[in-house]
Amino acid sequence: MSQTAEKIVPCYPLFQQPEYRETLKKKAAEYENREPANVIDETFEWTTSPEYRALNFQREALTVNPAKACQPLGAVLCSLGFHATLPYVHGSQGCTAYFRTYFNRHFKEPIACVSDSMTEDAAVFGGQKNMFAGLQNAKALYEPEMIAVSSTCMAEVIGDDLNAFITNTKKDGRIPMDFPTPYAHTPSFIGSHLTGWDNMLEGILRYFTLNSMQDKEPGKSGKINLVAGFDGYLGNYRVLKQMAREMGVEATLLSDPEAVLDTPADGKYRMYAGGTTQEEVKQAPNAIDTLFLQPWGIDKSKKFVKETWNHPTTAVDAPYGLAATDQFLMTLSRLSGRPIPASLELERGRLVDMMADSHAWLHGRSFSVYGDPDFVMGMARFLMELGAEPLHLLSNNATKRWGKAMETLLASSPYGRRGEVHFGRDLWHMRSLVFEKKPDFLIGNSYGKFIQRDTLHKGKAFEVPLIRIGFPIFDRHHLHRQTTLGYQGAMYLLTTLVNAVLERLDEDTRGMAETDYNYDLIR
């Protein structure tokens, strides 16, 4: 008996107690048909070997531990960034349960999103009846100002026509003709969550601007549109607005979910908060330009803005680190005619000051990075600015073209010499990569913790500690509120990286009379 009223212990360490170890040992020995320990050990060692790496990279059909999600997830996040907007997913209801849960776990926030619960009969007859009732019910119950419709693979495979269904719903009188219902087809068997985010944004921009371009003219409003893309950091939406504000540039974030994903606990639940307004979207074509800050995942919206709004869509890199933020601000300055203010220059100077302070601890340390293509590219660039060495750069949802651009980036710095680029690969590939060539650290989302566990199992010397930067982060609290873009974001990244190095060094040098000569008070 392990519990007492005074001391109550949960799963760990409860199951470490002798009586539990005994019952689990018996279970394994008598009932599980488990292989002998030596077979397990040998098999594990084999999975860490170069031969296994070669076999693993021959995979053509099987994905193991992917580092990407599917289109409608992105569409939901994009929709949440618009004022009083209810994301609506046309198709099977389980998808919506999953999207909500996934975001709940990352943001620790409620996620309002509905499904029209298509079932077997809809698979046969199409989902129009579901759309009729779904839009009507959703509007009546949740009183949104806009319903943004995306689709699941079920609806896509049977070929449901969102535009026709929505129009018919209105004609049937279920919701008013003028009620805003932008939509996007988001088949989950094409691209990733980034593609879905892009498609949904395009759907919304198209819905509100396509037929009202007569009086629109680029530059008329003097504003600049910023498109953050699929981003799990609330601070990033905020820092983009802040940088623009300090420059005196009126910026419109096209999809801005930072308020609805960060509502207060004050006794009231707010289903809607903040977000880009319909009016802002309607006026967006009058901006000087639209800057896409995750250029590797955003083809369709960019094309629409270029062709319909006649915006130059000036190319910028995702503003990770120093140079990319410099470039972003200079672009903003050139487009708006506003100088970069002293306040941002001061912030930049502080970042460089921090880089100088910490360079000795980061120099030559190697980092393997995985995640969305712009994140990986941005991190690689920043690591090289810090004098650190990007080792494995892996993006599951990136293209060959991205791979080439990454090679060029790595070649641009002596710190990129050891870098290896992998696109279309998953985290089981990454596992093989870090066993083959050990980086000092792994940078990525929470899924990377299993790689850390596996490498530790081989031995402390092989352990690759995970630094949690990316999406999703499920196993640490409140990191989603941080900032990774701009000078401010670079400060957070730098702080995180250098302290990971120092934590690790402390861990390695804590051994009394063993290594603690180097357990320095001052680092």
Add this chain to the structure above:
Amino acid sequence: MPVPEIMLRRNERGDLLCYVPKKDLEAVVREVEFDQEDRWGGTLSLANGEKLYLEPLAAKPAIPLTVRVRKL
């Protein structure tokens, strides 16, 4: 409706239960029309109001039992 297969069993209280796999439905059998040692079955009245017909058996069966019935 085709002849459905049902499973009869007793719960811990001793109530006779009818389970219709096709409908994932379990209900207490309130009444068995013929409940004698040499004749068992006939109309089964379920607690949810439904009635099923079991061709009477020549002896009281061992429960649990899987049988085919007709919907009335």
Add this chain to the structure above:
Amino acid sequence: MLTQDEAQKLIQEVLAAYPPEAAEDRAKHLAVLDGESADGGGCGITANRKSLPGVMTIRGCAYAGSKGVVWGPIKDMIHISHGPVGCGQYSRAGRRNYYVGYTGVNTFGTMNFTSDFQEKDIVFGGDKKLAKLLDEANTLFPLNKGISVQSECPVGLIGDDIEAVAKKKSADLAKPVVPVRCEGFRGVSQSLGHHIANDTIRDYILDRPNAAFTGEAGPYDVAVIGDYNIGGDAWSSRILLEEMGLNVVAQWSGDGTLAELERTPKVRLNLVHCYRSMNYISRHMESKYGIPWLEYNFFGPTKIADSLRRIAAKFDARIQAGAEAVIAKYQPMADAITERFRPRLQGKRVMLYVGGLRPRHVIGAYEDLGMEVVGTGYEFGHNDDYERTQEELKNTTLIYDDATGYELERFVEQVRPDLIGSGIKEKYVFQKMGIPFRQMHSWDYSGPYHGYDGYAIFARDMDMTINNPCWKMMTPPWRQPGAEAA
């Protein structure tokens, strides 16, 4: 405490927000019960029907019921999420089905294996890819004991013949390869996924030629059915059963293995915790192998002691004495826990909205702590679940089947319970409203809650949440009644 009339009025108010057709449907899923008379017919609640479109149901799909609940925890098999990448990703390692093993070597529970369908797989079919990936999985993970193919929506729509692929590969690999038709559009919730998964275990595991357990069946062999070992629930259960003299030879399916499934047709008794998700296989084993099954409840000392005695009653005097010894050993600890927490929790009112067995099974544990359940409902229950629930209810209770986000919010606003037990999708809504909340699917990253050891944790968790200071901090001092303007 709501009266019958107040509760009825509340339901009518909620229904008024719906369009007429929807209101008519939802009315059948809402009720007020006072626990007076169990009628054996499902107490008038309509359940296990399609969710209305657009209302924000909490429910998931058949895939979630099969891969996420029943099959996923079988730790030494590989479970392929067959179709596009999302389903496997969203359901990866989310349910806290604890297990012990070398993940990626001889166990695979927290991993995500997927065929990551691309457009060409939709157009040309995914069978070839499936055949190939089964070979790849077996090459890279040779210690797997079998592979299940968990179908996602497109598989059933594009005419793939995964049964044929599975049959061929099962022969090639000399292992079970189980095709599971749990496409998300099938049925109305997770529930059909449980059923489909049960049926595939029956057809492809229990009925597999040469698969049967050939050892001796012991007189005290039992299987724990429908315990997913969330936070270790099955472990804090099996320890009691073994202590009373039984041999728990199989866990379905938390921390379960293929060998345990295969051995189960030889047990003396199947012990069913989650009736909803595993009654099917229990009925099958009763019908085919003559194995009786018994529903039990290991939440809270009252139900635990009752269950231990009911289980023991199916065995001989030795086991019955064993059960009494277990109760005698643990009851003082449980009493000490109750004594510590009951004064802090007495009279607190709880609303539940969960799945599976919990909307009824945890009522007793709350009552052990002096709390009362004033509302409860099932995400995907059937009539038999409501029937079983009614037996547990003592006071006037609001019942909601497949509740919508809107309904839950309105009910909670009016009832203002002291605690809500529901899921992650509901958690943050109610926390912001200032109502203490515990996740009753994942145990809010705590647990186990089963067994005597689990009861201690359950009591601690309810107390720490209900009595946390944060709930009183929601209103700034300058907005408190009578405060001076800031």
